[in-house]
Amino acid sequence: MTTTFRPRLEPDLGLDTDVGVEVAVRMLPRGVRWLIADVDYAALAERIAAGDEDEPAAWTRTGIGLARWRNAGGRASGEVTGDPWWRSSTRSTARGHIGAGGGRMLAVPAAIEYEASSVQVCGFNPWAIGAAAPASGTIVGQHDVTGEAVSCDPFAYFRDNHIANPSMFVLSLPGLGKSSLIRKILLGAIAWGQTPIVAGDIKAEYVKLARLVGGQVVTLGHGGGHLNPLAAGTLGQSVARIRRARVDAAAAGDRARASMLDELIGTAELTVRTRQVNAVCALVELIRYDTHSVKAFENSLIGTALGELYSDGSEFSYQHPPLLRDLYARIDAGSAAMMQATYQTTREGYRAQITELMQALGALISGPLGDIFADHTSEPLDLDAPMIVIDVSSLDRGDTTLKAAVMLSCWADAYGTVEAAHLLADAGLEKQRLFLLALDELWQVIGAGPGMVARVNEISRLNRTDGAGLLMITHTGRDLETLPTEADIKTAKGFIDRAGMVVCGGLPIGEVERLSGELKFTPAEASMVTSWSRGAALRSAERRTARAPIGRGKFLIKVAKDNTPGIPIQTVFTDVELDTGVHDTNARFAEYFQGGRGDLAAAHTGTGDL
Structure with missing residues (x-):
């Protein structure tokens, strides 16, 4: 080389600026020799960063030299401070962002999916489903999706403004745990100082609970x-x-x-x-x-x-x-x-x-x-x-007049x-008390005779004023359509409309459609509720492991009549409930369930061992 100017060398190259040009060129790495030019890349980079000059084209000598200067550790200024160049934001052009990986996208790639537990990614949004689980009052089970503890308490929900009045309407097919859920709610009411009253226990399903808690059981009927x-x-x-x-x-x-x-x-x-x-x-x-x-x-x-x-x-x-x-x-x-x-x-x-x-x-x-x-x-x-139960299970089920008279x-x-x-x-002689009235087998109560629908209608309208909660339990909405007069049918359907909360267990598809006028189900909820109406999965005859029906103990709590998602729960029994057998409504089948075919045959033959 015969040039006479001195090269501008970066301090990190370790060269003395007074050394001759030929010595300097030999000492420079091959990729850095582009720095030997009549361009001050540091000043150029500063002008580009300030917006005073455009970025040189990548295929020109200046552009290639600037890129190699940057790759060799160059900065917009002489001091090595701040973030590296590759962390700074890139400039956008008509063809996309400038730099490695820039340009236009011909296809949008699929988003990356990650799977983790709720503990690892807690607080991330958005979630796919709502999983609210209010802990107001009596806890009856756990959330069927998240496993969180869930309460179901009309008085507590009313106190916390979740519902407008302390009443609940329960719908579910037989054998899926309606009465067990009600017993858990009544037991919790006793613990909260409220007095449950079952005025007309048609199937004697609450007598055992009342006696276990020291309540009063009044028996009416023949004998x-x-x-x-x-x-x-x-x-x-x-x-x-x-x-x-x-x-x-x-x-x-x-x-x-x-x-x-x-x-x-x-x-x-x-x-x-x-x-x-x-x-x-x-x-x-x-x-x-x-x-x-x-x-x-x-x-x-x-x-x-x-x-x-x-x-x-x-x-x-x-x-x-x-x-x-x-x-x-x-x-x-x-x-x-x-x-x-x-x-x-x-x-x-x-x-x-x-x-x-x-x-x-x-x-x-x-x-x-x-x-x-x-x-x-x-x-x-x-x-x-602490609890009052009027047992009318001994009444003749065919004598509707007698049953209606006793119920009234x-x-x-x-x-x-x-x-x-x-x-x-009001007289100041006792403290204010709250009562929780339970109407199990509602179809029998309102169908017992004239006057029963009007009586229940009166209670459902005035229970908030009278300081009383109301639990109404039946199998399906069709039960409300079997009354003798059209006026009674319309009145009975209003029970669901006026209920503060509606709890649905397993229901057939037709029942979900029938309730669409009074209660709104999302497609996912309708599918879930109908799936609970199936029995236990089929299994081979050789396996003797008992399986419970899919929907036993599963309920959907709806605190609103619009499309607001409900709360799916699975009821859970405590050890005390299991030991006392308070929820066992199949006592007459105990020998058959426990013994199997061999013990049943032994019971018939009297041998006791087959």
């Missing part, structure tokens, strides 16, 4: 106890207690409290009298199921007769109530007030007017109905019991207990 429709029950006991408190307040000179208690006593006495009249009228309507309802003058006649039975100087009181035969005798004897109620002036006209009413009352104090309603209540409901009376007595508790709380 069982009696129920007096005219008894004031716990409401009458509360009135007597408030009267004693009123005497104490007057003796202490507390006029304000005495006046307040007087108002409560007046309201309670009116409630007791109204309930007594309604109870008798409801029973008379059941007797006249195929004829007509109670007439207006008959309602007035019953009220007048009850007023005379409780008149001053009478032997009857809330502690010693009259019986239906006493009411029968009073109406039969008549009085001036009763004749005026029937608008009759002669004894003959009066007796002709009351003939049909007396016939209905006579049926209530004799025959199958008389065995239950003709005597004093065997066991009044106990407000202090049970509900009147149970709801009187709720009102009695509220009355004592």
